Amino acid sequence: MLRVFQKDILDPKQFVVTLELVPGRESTGRSVDTVIGIAKDAFADGRISAVSITDNPGGNPSLSPDAIGYRIFSIGMDVIVHFTCRDMNRVGMESRALQLAMMGMKNILALTGDYSGKGFGGQGAPVFDLDSVNLQIMLRMIGERINAAGDPDAFFTGCAVSPFKWTEGECVAQYAKLNRKLAAGAQFVITQLGYDARKFQELIHIQRHMDLKVPTMGSVYVLTPRAAQIMKQGKIPGVVVTDALLKTVQKEWSNKNQGRTAAIERSARLGAVLQGLGYRGIHIGGIHRDFSTVGKILDRMAQIKDDWREFLPQFNDTQIRGFYAFRESSAVSVSTPVFGHYHPPVTxxxxxxxxxxxxxxxxxxxxxxxxxxxxxxxxxxxxxxxxxxxxxxxxxxxxxxxxxxxxxxxxxxxxxxxxxxxxxxxxxxxxxxxxxxxxxxxxxxxxxxxxxxxxxxxxxxxxxxxxxxxxxxxxxxxxxxxxxxxxxxxxxxxxxxxxxxxxxxxxxxxxxxxxxxxxxxxx
Ligand code: SF4
Structure with a gap:
């Protein structure tokens, strides 16, 4: 049984790197070969603890993460399967969980999921029979049954959180739900993507303040102008790219080679900042063609990781009137959050x-x-x-x-x-x-x-x-x-x-x- 990711993320001395891969809408051919090829190279590189496979991202149909994940798993690379609540009711979800357990794929990122997108003949019916907290509980209950049946190896489940919210109400809603997800059994956390170091700090401070001791990984993405544009338009729920960052990325990519170099440098610096802030790993996305970019990011991170404080001001994709739970001066120490001081207008x-x-x-x-x-x-x-x-x-x-x-x-x-x-x-x-x-x-x-x-x-x-x-x-x-x-x-x-x-x-x-x-x- 492959347990590389679980072992690595639970080892406080390790800084973990995972890679998010997005399968296409084919069951064979180039898109499948590309994903498998990246996973094989990641395995050969040796610095990646697991690849995570998305579950119909954007609500649109794609090759099942269970199927392609199993192919990757068979080559020796550990896999985190994304498991959303959108496409199946609780009966189908339990059946899928049993199937994954039987296949040995027990790292699960339990998510509510994006809303339904378009599939055969139009938009799909949004199911959302369970939410992500109840999905965690269901996986825990199945895990206990697995243990009772003699297999000591139950699911290792994680959850997502988005600190990139600009109103107090949304921030509280995110952190309150994180509390519930962890209470329900989540054993690791992966953040959404954003470029605001203060918000990344906020999440770490909040976890300390709430006494939530769970390893947390920050998202890093290789930003291209196209991806930045989509994110800026809010088409990837929970991800934040501001106008200013989009313009910078567009300028960088006016020359393709310079653009690619800048994207790698930004990813490496953000990775270094996250490591410096106390994140236990990074989750790299935006890798669609080959693994070499990831190798370059990790090489560069190794060179610059001690200088992370210098890079803090560069990740200032903040909102002018946005809500921050901690004052700016509390960059490293934990102060009391300022939640509850703002009383929103209620009619x-x-x-x-x-x-x-x-x-x-x-x-x-x-x-x-x-x-x-x-x-x-x-x-x-x-x-x-x-x-x-x-x-x-x-x-x-x-x-x-x-x-x-x-x-x-x-x-x-x-x-x-x-x-x-x-x-x-x-x-x-x-x-x-x-x-x-x-x-x-x-x-x-x-x-x-x-x-x-x-x-x-x-x-x-x-x-x-x-x-x-x-x-x-x-x-x-x-x-x-x-x-x-x-x-x-x-x-x-x-x-x-x-x-x-x-x-x-x-x-x-x-x-x-x-x-x-x-x-x-x-x-
Ligand atoms: S108001 Fe209460 S009973 Fe009616 S649909 Fe909402 S939750 Fe259900």
Whole structure:
């Protein structure tokens, strides 16, 4: 069993290098040969711990990472398989996980995934049955079954995080979800791509502040003008390239050779900065033709790694009015983050709705409410006939549709999202926190709408309850309750709050130290 990556990343003395490869839309031919060729050269080079293979990037169909990964794995190169939630429901995902375990490919990067792109006959249906936190938990549970069956070698799972967010709400949403992903079992972290050293520092500081001891790798990319342009347009969710950087890259590439040299130098310097900041490795992307560029980046990094402080000012792709959790002076030491000092504007109507729904919820939908036994008796009575069930369902739907755009999932989760609906409010139906794709508080999929998690943060921060975004893990929606009354389901113990115990048990109940001044942390 190949365990090179796991061994390397868990060794604090090692600085790990992984390489991201992107399969094409063919099962044979040049694109397959190129990917395999790069992997073979990486293996021969000896400095790469693993290659990671993307899973239908951009939501568009490509050769399965499991298939091409297995070919690469067979030549002796360790592989990290990207595993997204977009294309399969939980049944298909579990089956895929079993298949990967049987193939021996147990390094998994668990991701929510980009939204659905175009395939045969048009855009594919976005599934998002699980989110990335529940995917982590599912892999952990399968891992325990693997161990129980006598194989000591379970999955080694990682997650992604994007520190390149410019509003406090999005930053909090990212770090809160990171807390949940790690609680759910993620054993390594890979960042999204950005060129802002302060944000890279912020992530390392936050992890220390939150006591999240997990090896983290920073992304490095060989920037060409085409790639920079696509990233600048926001077409790769979570990745940030500013106008200024795009212009610099375009200028550099006015001469191709100079452009390539500049791209290698930028990658090597960013790698050196990441190593200096305390990252445990780099994850190199943008390698599409041959391995030689990676070799040059690593050679150059070895020459300049001690000078990393000199390069810090070059990675200043910052946002002028962007949010930073730490003051600039705290470049090396850890100070207290400044989260929670900014109170985003929330309309009076939004505040009133939130206030009323929280009070309503506390009275009617908590098991420790003094009225809970009465509601349970009432619900039992109403549940006895189809007519009364339908009546409750209609009343609930009318009220919640008007207030929340309710889609009648029957397993209500508004209490986990600042009393907003994760089904109608989030195209990826995330119940545990934001995906990495929001930009300036707006949704990746519907850029004209605010991200539901950004809105949830705005509501919770005014109330001192932001910690709710990172406590525990929220089990997945129970699809068997679709189109039924969530009110009845709650009181009759049919929903995730009564039945998600086995799943929640797999989420280590860590203290969420993101917001030390929050009500919950003070109590
Ligand atoms: S979570 Fe489900 S029940 Fe609750 S408002 Fe959304 S769709 Fe309706």
């Amino acid at each position: 009076i109507m939004d505040r009133l709705l939130y206030f009323l729904m929280r009070r309503f919820h506390n009275i009617f939908f908590t098991f420790n409410s003094p009225l809970a036994p009465i509601f349970q008796i009432l619900c039992r009575k109403l549940d006895k006939s189809k007519t009364s069930q339908r009546f409750v369902n209609i009343v609930e739907h009318i009220i919640k549709h008007l207030l929340l755009g309710c889609l009648q999932c029957g397993d209500c989760a508004i209490q986990h999202v600042g009393f907003l609906c994760p089904e109608s409010g989030c195209p990826k139906h995330t119940r545990n926190g934001a995906c990495g794709g929001s930009r300036d508080g707006m949704c990746e999929v519907n850029p004209e709408r605010r991200c539901v998690w950004f809105r949830a943060h705005s509501r919770l921060v005014t109330d001192g309850n932001v910690t709710e975004l990172c406590h525990g893990c929220v089990p997945p929606r129970m699809w068997e309750l679709n189109n039924t009354s969530s009110w009845l389901n709650f009181h009759l113990h049919r929903d995730h709050q009564s039945n998600g115990g086995e799943i929640a048990k797999f989420c280590r109940q860590t203290q969420c130290r993101l917001m030390p001044h929050d009500k919950k942390n003070l109590s």
